Amino acid sequence: MPRxxxxxxxxxxxxxxxxxxxxxxxxxxxxxxxQFDVKLASLYAHVRNSDDLKAGVALLALDLLAKWAESxxxxxxxxxxxxxxxxxxxRFAGEHPGLFEAARxxxxxxxxxxxxxxxxxxxxxxxxxxxxxxxxxxxxAVRLLGSFFLGFSLLExxxxxxxxxxxxxQSWRRGLDALDVTFKNWKTT
Amino acid sequence: MPRxxxxxxxxxxxxxxxxxxxxxxxxxxxxxxxQFDVKLASLYAHVRNSDDLKAGVALLALDLLAKWAESxxxxxxxxxxxxxxxxxxxRFAGEHPGLFEAARxxxxxxxxxxxxxxxxxxxxxxxxxxxxxxxxxxxxAVRLLGSFFLGFSLLExxxxxxxxxxxxxQSWRRGLDALDVTFKNWKTT
DNA sequence: GCAAAAAACTAATATCATTAGGAAACCACT
DNA sequence: AGTGGTTTCCTAATGATATTAGTTTTTTGC
Numbered sequence: 001m002p003r004x005x006x007x008x009x010x011x012x013x014x015x016x017x018x019x020x021x022x023x024x025x026x027x028x029x030x031x032x033x034x035q036f037d038v039k040l041a042s043l044y045a046h047v048r049n050s051d052d053l054k055a056g057v058a059l060l061a062l063d064l065l066a067k068w069a070e071s072x073x074x075x076x077x078x079x080x081x082x083x084x085x086x087x088x089x090x091r092f093a094g095e096h097p098g099l100f101e102a103a104r105x106x107x108x109x110x111x112x113x114x115x116x117x118x119x120x121x122x123x124x125x126x127x128x129x130x131x132x133x134x135x136x137x138x139x140x141a142v143r144l145l146g147s148f149f150l151g152f153s154l155l156e157x158x159x160x161x162x163x164x165x166x167x168x169x170q171s172w173r174r175g176l177d178a179l180d181v182t183f184k185n186w187k188t189t
Numbered sequence: 190m191p192r193x194x195x196x197x198x199x200x201x202x203x204x205x206x207x208x209x210x211x212x213x214x215x216x217x218x219x220x221x222x223x224q225f226d227v228k229l230a231s232l233y234a235h236v237r238n239s240d241d242l243k244a245g246v247a248l249l250a251l252d253l254l255a256k257w258a259e260s261x262x263x264x265x266x267x268x269x270x271x272x273x274x275x276x277x278x279x280r281f282a283g284e285h286p287g288l289f290e291a292a293r294x295x296x297x298x299x300x301x302x303x304x305x306x307x308x309x310x311x312x313x314x315x316x317x318x319x320x321x322x323x324x325x326x327x328x329x330a331v332r333l334l335g336s337f338f339l340g341f342s343l344l345e346x347x348x349x350x351x352x353x354x355x356x357x358x359q360s361w362r363r364g365l366d367a368l369d370v371t372f373k374n375w376k377t378t
Numbered sequence: 379g380c381a382a383a384a385a386a387c388t389a390a391t392a393t394c395a396t397t398a399g400g401a402a403a404c405c406a407c408t
Numbered sequence: 409a410g411t412g413g414t415t416t417c418c419t420a421a422t423g424a425t426a427t428t429a430g431t432t433t434t435t436t437g438c
Contacts, residue, residue: 030425038386041386042385042387044428045385045386050427104343106347118352139360152340154336154343168332171328171332178378191403192402192417220394228419229395230396230397238395
């Protein structure tokens with residue numbers, strides 16, 4: 001019988017798709033083995049263990065998110081850049097729920113350093129260039145922005161906003177307006 | 190031989206402690222059975238299944254967080270209330286990492302409705318009473334605040350802030366200052 | 379075409395979760 | 409105190425996932 005032709009990349013790709021369709025919790029070696037019609041143990045030729053697979057998907061998720069962020073910010077500045085960045089985050093959470101969850105899988109220091117995380121941080125810094133903030137304030141602003149993006153997307157997806165009016169999208173835009181004003185008046189506050 | 194004297198409450202309590210000390214992922218029926226020196230199957234007299242245990246711990250976590258929030262807000266108003274609420278969240282994440290994670294375990298609609306979640310939301314609304322916001326703006330503000338608390342605590346705990354200066358605590362305070370100003374000037378922005 | 383490397387397999391072990399059914403402890407009530 | 413019923417806990421069996429060791433088979437490079 002011919003080989004299945006697996007590889008690290010194929011497994012991670014399939015794992016990402018599986019996470020998005022079935023949830024990150026459903027991302028198991030056994031499920032992938034079934035999908036490729038291969039015995040479970042065979043996967044160990046390509047992946048160290050289950051956590052290695054999850055870390056791989058996490059790295060892919062961070063890379064993709066960083067990519068989305070980069071193309072959102074490209075060619076924009078000020079509020080326009082911030083809003084585009086925000087939409088990239090929120091759309092990512094909505095269209096790739098599994099990857100969005102995967103992106104919070106704990107990584108080793110080396111893995112994290114080489115991940116899309118730092119790239120994402122740099123992109124967020126770039127988006128804030130139009131606001132004329134000090135070095136330290138830029139970091140504060142990126143953290144504030146990142147916290148809002150992540151927290152809002154999580155709460156929205158978990159249904160925490162589902163039982164109060166008005167619709168979450170309004171709060172989202174209102175929050176972005178507020179952050180824009182905050183960045184514009186940063187020194188004075 | 191005498192009985193172990195288990196109960197739903199004891200299991201949930203022990204589960205909460207276990208989650209905090211070993212991580213939410215380590216919260217398993219098998220681990221609790223070992224801890225109480227009881228056979229794994231015996232736990233099914235008190236808990237429907239593994240998810241039931243996790244949901245129970247999640248409910249305890251939300252209750253405790255709501256309690257912390259309530260006592261933080263009690264007797265305070267305006268920025269003082271917001272800051273106290275914020276510190277409650279951040280301390281909770283730091284002192285109860287397992288419960289903080291458990292609080293994001295997906296609950297059924299009925300479970301969520303009876304959880305500390307709605308109480309927490311009401312408490313946050315109360316904390317904003319001093320700012321004179323319209324009904325809808327209060328909701329927007331609560332969502333903005335909640336997103337910041339959750340997102341910041343997550344990113345801080347995950348180490349996302351560890352590789353940039355200044356220290357996260359500064360960004361935290363700076364973010365709260367900014368939110369306070371935002372709420373004060375809400376109508377004008 | 380052959381030897382080495384890589385990929386896949388079988389087999390064994392461990393942990394966790396779950397259900398079914400039986401035994402023993404506990405409680406309420408006489 | 410004894411007895412009946414309820415509840416707790418147990419044993420036993422099954423199935424899913426993960427992991428390692430050792431073996432076979434395919435592929436590939438010379």
